[in-house]
Amino acid sequence: MATNENRQRKASRYVVPVVVAGVAAATIGLVPALAASGDPDLPEITAQQLIEKIAGSDTQTLSGTFKISTDLGLPSFAGLLPAPSGSASADPADKLTELVSGSHTLRLAADGPDRQKLTLLDGSDEYSLIHNGNDVWAYDSKSNEAFHEKAEGKDGAEAEEGRLPGTPKELADEVLKAAGDTTSITVGGTAKVAGRDAYQLVIKPKQSGSTVESVKISVDAKTGTPLKFTLASVDGGKPVVDAGFTKIDFGKPDASAFDFKAPKGAKVTEGAAEKGAREGADKPFGGLADLGGFGAGLDGKDGSVDVIGEGWTTIAKLDSGAPAPKTDEAPKEVQGFLDALGDKVSGKFGSGTVFKTKLVNALMTDDGKVYVGAVTPQKLVETANAAK
Template identity: 55%
Template sequence: MPRNEPTQVTDGWDGGRSPGRRKAVRYAVPVAVAGVAAATIGLVPAFAGSGSPDLPKISAQDLIAKVAKSDVQQLSGTVRVSTDLGLPSLPGAGGGASGFGGAQDGGKGGDGASAAPQNKLMELASGAHTLRVAADGPEKQRVSIVDKAAEYSLVHNGNEIWAYDSGSNTAVHSTAPDAGRPGKQHRAPKDLPEDLKNATPQDLAKQALKAAGDTTSVTVDGTAKVAGRDAYQLLIKPKQAASTVGSIRVAVDAANGVPLKFTLTPKSGGAAAIDVGYTNVDFAKPAASTFAFTPPKGAKVVDGDKARAKTPREHGKDLPSHKDVKDFKKDMGGLNVLGKGWTSIATIKGGGSGLPSGKDQGAGGDAGKFLDSIGEKVHGSFGSGRVFSTRLVNALITDHGTVYVGAVDKQALIDAANAAK
């Protein structure tokens, strides 16, 4: 059979399909890619394996539709995770038991903070990780983050949710929403971080495909072997010059349309900033025992339902109350999004005072000097401020305290500030 060749998606394509199909194919906005890059995970490169299998030719439009229609609900496998956003190494990220348990409370388990899913976010934001994943429909999922000296597992089985941190030997048990209500599916709690609920190439690929509009070039760029399976390679490139995203490559299973590997490379080049892929995958129904969990002997078990029922002030004095959040939004003038597509910029208006400068005296002086050393001072008709950069996401904080952030270059941030002054 002929080797698949690159196929260009034309702007505004709908292929004569129905509005429903166009919606399924195009998804929505690429700003989510910046969110994934800034807050979540990626995977180590070298998963494609050797060989480029000969597959029937397919257009980019049809391959995107294949991904959109894929309804695989049963699988198990191993995912390798690493992220290189150009950020400093984070304490506990990818490193031993302290990363999973000790960092929060000396490894004693405390009130269950070390096993709380929200506390895994920072660990997944940088470095390399290995995940074991399994799913059997909407009511059974399991994600385990495996480290050299510890393991963290999040298990959803019917009306039960377990989170277990082996580093502190602490488990948090919760009841799924709608438990006990006839005819209702048991959903995972809304407060579980998306990084743990959506830690697979499928979910990241769906976010990227939201960009399949007139600001994006989408082609089929050959084939690959991923986790032993034949796959097409979907290549996504922004057309907007100011974007810091160079390209996104998604390996799509040729048989069932499941994304097997997701790689985001910055325009600046170098290693992938986000690279997520299966090292092995099986689409058979996982054994029921995969989703069974019993706390190990001696484990501290925390009632997650009671913990969630407490107010933020009771459960964590450092967390803001609803009034604090409301007042903060009022003081900051609210969040706004400028532009569209890959060059969308989120803005938050400041309250009149920005970051301290190196000229500041007293206690703020040292902080100002430090910020001057890591942030580039910039000027424009808006005034002056500092740009803080990673390989993918940049942020401008003006001296008046207004923030501009996006997966765009420095000049795009300055232009946005100048236009908004």
């Protein structure tokens, strides 16, 4: 008879495509919906001028509250993946994956590249992530567990990499960095966000085959700081990601906001001491700013990933070296989940299954090839056919 551990391991194998999609979406978007109360009358501005305003923004200090809601169009996979053996419930690598689904409220404080604090609110419980100088702390009030790591030896470039993950500023930077000839960028009017006057930058793919309908960034008219980020899918319905401030203050937070001492009786887990022993261990927030990217966590059997196409229809291809999992062989607890998530497809490439979300889709062929990107299932099939 199979042990519980073996059943969990087998279940985990079948949920990998879902987790890859979810984590990829996590970096592309968080969530908040701020009701606009009257569009402010602001001086006209071109898209180029607004992009320059964002690039020139030098906001180093702020505090506030923002809301995150993410709708990938996925059935719930809560409980399908067991917590890694020996992991602490306060470990950021585990805890913040909760942000890939549902709606969440967070408090944020920042004072330059060396001090940031992010608090996830869940009823009376709180989960806090604090970066203060060379220390990174995480604390889960529900379990009374703390997690600690050293953020060692960061130069300016590394500190820049360690900005708070998932803020509208971080999301805007990633999108604008990737914008090019395949992208249409316009100014879509004005809005009121967190009581601030804002311009709305609208970004749309020019290419067909992308799952992204548009990205809308609300930019503070005075400071150039992105206040809200909304990513809409070609599937329609709720935004895939809607992240924005409900309250914001650009004043310098009190230094005590970044102090942390584990409460008496709390279980404290120390992170890996060796550089590279734990992915992202030498970065603020455990490298969470690196979560995402359409090949996140994927390695081919020879460690390589082929990139096909460009812009919004970029597809990552790898060879897993193993046949795709069969739904009818999956544990009962995940069969219904996979049936709702996957569609059988065939073509010149042979046959396989498309695991689909509103944003990231993955084609796993029966001979072990994997194609993944923010593209439609049809685009994945066409790419697999052309690769034969």
